[in-house]
Amino acid sequence: MVAAAGKEAPTGGASARWESDPILSVEHLTMRFGGLVAVGDLSFNAGRGDITALIGPNGAGKTTVFNCVTGFYKPTEGRIVMRHGPGRQAETVEEVTNSGLRWKKEGDKGIFLLERMPDHEIAHRAKVARTFQNIRLFGGMTALENLLVAQHNPLVVASGFTVGGIFGLPSYRKAEQAAIEKAVYWLERTRLIDRADDPAADLPYGAQRRLEIARAMCTDPQLLCLDEPAAGLNPRESAELNELLKFIRDEHGTSVLLIEHDMGVVMEISDHIVVLDYGVKISDGDAETVRNDPNVIAAYLGVEEEEEIDIPEVLEDVSAAAGKAGTGKGGKA
Amino acid sequence: MASTRTDAPASDGKPAAEMPAQAAQGRLAASLKDAAVAAFLAGVLGFFFIGLRTDIEPGGLEITMRWTAWVVSILIVFGGRLALNLFVFRAQRPATGIVGAGLSGMGEALPGLGKWLMRGLFVFALVLPFFFMAAFPGKDRQFIDLAILILTYVMLGWGLNIVVGLAGLLDLGYVAFYAVGAYSFALLSQYFGFGFWMALPLAGILAAFWGIILGFPVLRLRGDYLAIVTLAFGEIIRVVLLNWYEFTGGPDGISGIPRPTFFGLEFSRGDDGFAAFFGLDYSPIHRFVYLYYIILALALITNVVTIRLRKLPIGRAWEALREDEIACRSLGINTRNTKLTAFSIGAMFGGFAGSFFATRQGFISPESFTFLESAIILAIVVLGGLGSQIGVVIAAIVTIGGIEMLRNLGFLTQIFGPGFDPVQYRMLIFGLAMVFIMVWKPRGLVSTREPSAVLKEKKRIGADMVAQGEGH
Ligand SMILES: Nc1ncnc2c1ncn2[C@@H]1O[C@H](COP(=O)(O)OP(=O)(O)O)[C@@H](O)[C@H]1O
Numbered sequence: 001m002v003a004a005a006g007k008e009a010p011t012g013g014a015s016a017r018w019e020s021d022p023i024l025s026v027e028h029l030t031m032r033f034g035g036l037v038a039v040g041d042l043s044f045n046a047g048r049g050d051i052t053a054l055i056g057p058n059g060a061g062k063t064t065v066f067n068c069v070t071g072f073y074k075p076t077e078g079r080i081v082m083r084h085g086p087g088r089q090a091e092t093v094e095e096v097t098n099s100g101l102r103w104k105k106e107g108d109k110g111i112f113l114l115e116r117m118p119d120h121e122i123a124h125r126a127k128v129a130r131t132f133q134n135i136r137l138f139g140g141m142t143a144l145e146n147l148l149v150a151q152h153n154p155l156v157v158a159s160g161f162t163v164g165g166i167f168g169l170p171s172y173r174k175a176e177q178a179a180i181e182k183a184v185y186w187l188e189r190t191r192l193i194d195r196a197d198d199p200a201a202d203l204p205y206g207a208q209r210r211l212e213i214a215r216a217m218c219t220d221p222q223l224l225c226l227d228e229p230a231a232g233l234n235p236r237e238s239a240e241l242n243e244l245l246k247f248i249r250d251e252h253g254t255s256v257l258l259i260e261h262d263m264g265v266v267m268e269i270s271d272h273i274v275v276l277d278y279g280v281k282i283s284d285g286d287a288e289t290v291r292n293d294p295n296v297i298a299a300y301l302g303v304e305e306e307e308e309i310d311i312p313e314v315l316e317d318v319s320a321a322a323g324k325a326g327t328g329k330g331g332k333a
Numbered sequence: 334m335a336s337t338r339t340d341a342p343a344s345d346g347k348p349a350a351e352m353p354a355q356a357a358q359g360r361l362a363a364s365l366k367d368a369a370v371a372a373f374l375a376g377v378l379g380f381f382f383i384g385l386r387t388d389i390e391p392g393g394l395e396i397t398m399r400w401t402a403w404v405v406s407i408l409i410v411f412g413g414r415l416a417l418n419l420f421v422f423r424a425q426r427p428a429t430g431i432v433g434a435g436l437s438g439m440g441e442a443l444p445g446l447g448k449w450l451m452r453g454l455f456v457f458a459l460v461l462p463f464f465f466m467a468a469f470p471g472k473d474r475q476f477i478d479l480a481i482l483i484l485t486y487v488m489l490g491w492g493l494n495i496v497v498g499l500a501g502l503l504d505l506g507y508v509a510f511y512a513v514g515a516y517s518f519a520l521l522s523q524y525f526g527f528g529f530w531m532a533l534p535l536a537g538i539l540a541a542f543w544g545i546i547l548g549f550p551v552l553r554l555r556g557d558y559l560a561i562v563t564l565a566f567g568e569i570i571r572v573v574l575l576n577w578y579e580f581t582g583g584p585d586g587i588s589g590i591p592r593p594t595f596f597g598l599e600f601s602r603g604d605d606g607f608a609a610f611f612g613l614d615y616s617p618i619h620r621f622v623y624l625y626y627i628i629l630a631l632a633l634i635t636n637v638v639t640i641r642l643r644k645l646p647i648g649r650a651w652e653a654l655r656e657d658e659i660a661c662r663s664l665g666i667n668t669r670n671t672k673l674t675a676f677s678i679g680a681m682f683g684g685f686a687g688s689f690f691a692t693r694q695g696f697i698s699p700e701s702f703t704f705l706e707s708a709i710i711l712a713i714v715v716l717g718g719l720g721s722q723i724g725v726v727i728a729a730i731v732t733i734g735g736i737e738m739l740r741n742l743g744f745l746t747q748i749f750g751p752g753f754d755p756v757q758y759r760m761l762i763f764g765l766a767m768v769f770i771m772v773w774k775p776r777g778l779v780s781t782r783e784p785s786a787v788l789k790e791k792k793r794i795g796a797d798m799v800a801q802g803e804g805h
């Protein structure tokens with residue numbers, strides 16, 4: 001990857017993957033809540049096979065962007081393009097946009113205009129999976145069941161839209177066996193196999209985070225959106241999460257869009273970082289570019305929360321201040 | 334008055350030996366005082382409501398004092414409050430806790446026993462009519478009829494369980510589909526001469542169709558709104574049936590609904606009847622036995638289908654919907670269709686049960702489909718434990734059997750005088766029983782959930798983890 005040029009132009013380098021082969025393009029996205037502009041005219045790309053991090057202070061609008069991408073909010077303005085198959089496919093994108101259709105799919109290639117699609121179709125057709133900032137598991141169902149629910153759509157077809165399933169067709173049994181195998185695969189990957197038959201609500205916090213990622217992966221996504229997956233994890237779990245995300249990217253070719261406060265995680269695994277502040281993009285590029293961007297430093301110095309600060313001296317200052325205030329909140333260590 | 338609960342005596346550092354006696358004394362005194370306060374309040378409040386009675390007289394209202402009733406009510410409040418204080422609020426081991434522990438012990442044992450209990454009940458259900466005929470020759474008709482009634486409610490409970498227990502959508506208007514099923518058959522037979530077996534599938538389909546129609550508007554509603562709108566729909570259907578006189582006969586209802594035939598044979602005395610064909614002596618009991626087996630088969634079908642559905646993707650999606658709708662959508666589940674299938678499949682079983690009801694009664698009118706009916710079915714589901722199949726059976730036997738039992742308590746008239754009719758009090762007793770169970774066992778008799786897929790070891794899931802869904 002080339003060091004990006006500047007903050008205004010989104011990294012001119014021709015070899016930047018997010019420019020030449022973006023899986024997701026967010027174009028002029030605006031989301032207003034009444035008078036509040038949560039996201040204002042935001043444009044960025046996420047490269048196919050990249051881990052793209054979306055960072056920014058609290059309230060910057062990161063979760064709102066996720067909700068627009070995954071269809072939970074209808075954007076006020078803007079276009080969100082999800083691409084299956086290589087390249088920008090610019091002609092098809094224009095064709096679909098002008099045709100008024102929601103998506104177009106031909107073989108492995110496909111163009112999906114996410115702002116036009118309802119949430120469940122985005123997950124089902126456009127193959128975008130997500131996790132939530134506050135974990136949303138099916139607490140009363142076992143870990144295994146959680147992963148089977150994620151494979152709902154292929155299983156419904158295999159069950160002959162339930163009718164065949166009621167009569168116990170052998171083809172459905174085979175499909176269910178395959179679904180259980182896939183669930184077992186992800187349970188092993190996330191070290192949850194021993195807890196497979198325990199209710200999700202019974203798992204420790206870190207395990208719940210991993211299970212949510214496993215569940216999202218069971219939908220066979222092309223793009224995985226993770227909203228603060230490392231929040232509340234201890235350093236060991238955090239390092240494990242890094243490995244898991246790299247595994248997902250490298251072995252499964254799944255692109256990852258990541259919201260994260262933990263700079264350790266972000267700087268280590270991201271191929272591309274987009275920085276938001278007050279709903280506006282203030283920086284965009286690889287880790288090196290963003291780290292040295294004066295805009296980013298300014299935005300982060302303006303914030304009190306210690307997790308969001310990566311510069312050791314500042315961190316010390318902050319924890320000293322917190323100690324004096326008697327809040328008992330220490331630094332990271 | 335609930336605040337008195339909190340000032341229960343706490344150990345305040347007295348020598349251990351003195352404590353129990355002193356504490357007990359203090360407790361008694363405090364309890365007496367509290368009960369006296371309650372009795373005083375009851376006296377003040379009850380003076381106008383219980384102590385005075387007004388009757389319309391030619392010259393205006395005439396007031397009579399009812400001192401006995403007033404004093405008795407005060408005494409009841411005093412005694413009740415004292416007992417509650419001594420044994421529950423201020424007791425070291427509250428009686429409710431002991432009973433609750435016993436009940437939950439039962440609840441935990443039930444699932445383990447469940448399999449055997451289910452099998453035992455099943456075998457008993459299979460031979461039940463013959464058992465009754467042999468054991469109670471004089472009363473067999475009455476008992477078989479009661480069994481039919483209970484099974485109808487078991488079936489309705491299982492049907493509603495799909496909507497409320499699995500999908501977590503609180504439906505207070507389930508009786509609407511029961512009515513649709515009953516009226517579908519009655520009208521089809523009246524206008525087109527359909528028999529029971531022809532009309533049964535149609536009634537189910539029509540009810541399912543109405544399930545979808547009523548489901549659509551409530552898709553976006555949550556919580557209390559869902560409950561209220563479904564309740565309104567139940568009433569709308571009943572009011573339409575009541576007022577569309579030309580079509581449904583309004584309050585007069587529909588009579589002369591055909592009885593089910595056995596492969597074309599009627600249960601009549603004639604030469605071409607069931608008894609004559611098989612060379613038996615004619616007896617009206619044959620029809621009851623036949624009806625019994627029909628409802629048993631219908632209920633078993635409901636049960637088997639529900640158990641299978643739970644292990645299919647659609648059933649898992651229902652339960653997932655109950656747990657977290659937003660997460661469902663993030664996984665590509667079309668929650669609208671999922672809710673509609675729950676409504677329509679639940680409604681379909683309600684429709685089957687409805688047309689069975691019509692053929693059993695031979696006469697239906699909107700009066701059979703009031704909100705109370707919905708409430709009883711829902712009570713059966715909730716008492717049994719949301720989502721539990723065996724729980725519904727037990728709850729139906731207890732509730733419906735219990736209500737019917739009250740009809741047989743004739744000896745009570747000897748105590749309370751000839752005017753006393755225990756049936757009049759059934760709703761009061763029913764309500765009290767509900768309150769007690771909900772206090773001690775808020776998640777129903779069988780409150781644990783059985784996972785729908787198992788990798789290594791099947792572990793039951795405690796009620797505290799299972800979400801209840803919308804409107805609870
Ligand atoms: N549904 C909503 N209604 C109104 N305001 C919202 C809504 N969702 C988010 N916001 C506002 O948008 C802004 C961005 O929030 P969010 O995207 O959650 O920030 P973050 O970057 O911390 O994830 C905040 O000011 C928040 O209050």
Ligand SMILES: [Mg+2]
Binds near residue numbers: 062063064133
């Ligand atoms: Mg957020």
